[in-house]
Amino acid sequence: MVDRHHPGKAPTALLQRLSGGLCLTIDQLADDLDLTNRQVSDAAANLLRRDYLDRMALGCYQLTEAGEQAARAGEVITSGPKGTRDSHQLVRNTLRQRAWSAMRVRGQFTVPDLVSDASTPGDGNPADNLQRYLRGLKSAGYVVELPRRAAGTKMTSNGFKLFALNRYTGPKAPSVLPGRNGIHDFNLRKDVPCIPR
Amino acid sequence: MKPNFVETTNVQKFYAALKRVNERGAVEACMVVVDGKPGLGKTTTLSRWVAQTGSIYLRAQKGWDYNWLIQELLTELSIDPVTVKGRREKFARVISTLGDRAQSASLMGQTFGLVIDECDLVSNRAEIMEAIRGISDLRFLPTILVGMGTLRDNLRRFPQIESRAPNKVEFLPADLADTNALIESRCEVQVAPDLVDFVCRVSRGFNREILDAIAHIERFGMRIDPGPEGITLADMAGQAIMNDRNTGKPVCIPAVM
Structure with a gap:
């Protein structure tokens, strides 16, 4: 009887049962392995994700060539990672991520420009957030402050600081390290310290 | 703005x-x-x-x-x-x-x-x-x-x-409706229709110039108390409203329309 509580036992048993080019239905497999139909279906889904299985008809399975090789090699299916992660990692949809994309497109920008491009109705105080973010990026040399300013409109306003993207390392927005002098660059996968003044 | x-x-x-x-x-x-x-x-x-x-x-x-x-x-x-x-x-x-x-x-x-x-x-x-x-x-x-x-x-x-x-x-260049939408949505002071129309004409529908005009209108509008219609063309007579993109010189609103 297959241990029903071990996450890898049922797929491993299924892999071995189907070896040799057999094509069996869920009912036959459930009888042979003493599993419920649901457990057979879940185990089959596990093998399908690994490209070890073909679904010949509804509820009828046969091993692929890769599956046959794995069965011959006596592979034990476990619940752990299946190797290195080749697929892309999702870029988080945050205000700072969107602002980083906008910086890339614009090249030169003010805080209001970034707010206009990156903010969504759910953002609390985007201007304040982005000002702090730009301060962090500037300290690490990723953004430089240009000598001229965009004209302000308020009385006695000194205008808006004009920034330029100085270092673009990739699409993932760097994050400002809390309490430390620097940023973490997810594209380079390392911390970048502040440039000493 | x-x-x-x-x-x-x-x-x-x-x-x-x-x-x-x-x-x-x-x-x-x-x-x-x-x-x-x-x-x-x-x-x-x-x-x-x-x-x-x-x-x-x-x-x-x-x-x-x-x-x-x-x-x-x-x-x-x-x-x-x-x-x-x-x-x-x-x-x-x-x-x-x-x-x-x-x-x-x-x-x-x-x-x-x-x-x-x-x-x-x-x-x-x-x-x-x-x-x-x-x-x-x-x-x-x-x-x-x-x-x-x-x-x-x-x-x-x-x-x-x-x-x-x-x-x-x-x-394409912005028409009067687009100019009005831009000014209404971005300008922090109310602007009268005659000034919107003037901005649309002199900017030739370029957004960059319209935004430049909004900045000028705001700077002026914050200093005065506009009427119920907002800042009118007459209010801003003689004031620069934007810079000409070809010459770089300021475009001023004529003192007498």
Whole structure:
């Protein structure tokens, strides 16, 4: 009887049962392995994700060539990672991520420009957030402050600081390290310290 | 000035073209050509769209060749080009990763696309344009080619690409309604219709000049107490309203209209 509580036992048993080019239905497999139909279906889904299985008809399975090789090699299916992660990692949809994309497109920008491009109705105080973010990026040399300013409109306003993207390392927005002098660059996968003044 | 994004007619045309791409009949017709003179809001529109959708943005360079394009794409997809060997393998990684990204975006109900800015610089180069077509075709990825004057003409040289880009969006100067929408949405002081009309005329519909005018109107309007209609043309008589894009000189409102 297959241990029903071990996450890898049922797929491993299924892999071995189907070896040799057999094509069996869920009912036959459930009888042979003493599993419920649901457990057979879940185990089959596990093998399908690994490209070890073909679904010949509804509820009828046969091993692929890769599956046959794995069965011959006596592979034990476990619940752990299946190797290195080749697929892309999702870029988080945050205000700072969107602002980083906008910086890339614009090249030169003010805080209001970034707010206009990156903010969504759910953002609390985007201007304040982005000002702090730009301060962090500037300290690490990723953004430089240009000598001229965009004209302000308020009385006695000194205008808006004009920034330029100085270092673009990739699409993932760097994050400002809390309490430390620097940023973490997810594209380079390392911390970048502040440039000493 | 309020940092609001205003959906002018040009922006609506751009969104409509993307909608047509999503609802297209021929799957390979997935290119959109965006062109127009500088200062009409192309960069602002694209910057907003790229930021909100997480799409891939590339800026074409004069010396681009096939390898450079693929390397830039790999970098934008967070893949170190050095770790992928060979042209074929690099192309395969680009295609598979773009497919994954498009699928993730569609699960979240978003459009994911590839934007190539300053496409005029490479639009007469068959090698680059065919590479873009190849990438776009394999994943039926919405591809937005952005340029100014020559892009549309150059594409006629490549019928196989031209046929994939039935959606063309030309950014045109803002009309009175667009000027009014821009001023109403971004200006922090109320502006009277006669001044809106004047701004529309002297700016010749260029967003850049309209925004310049809004800044001038705000600076003036904050200092006075405007009437119920807002700042009128008469209020600002003799004041500079914007700088002329050809001469760089300030454009002033005539003292006597």
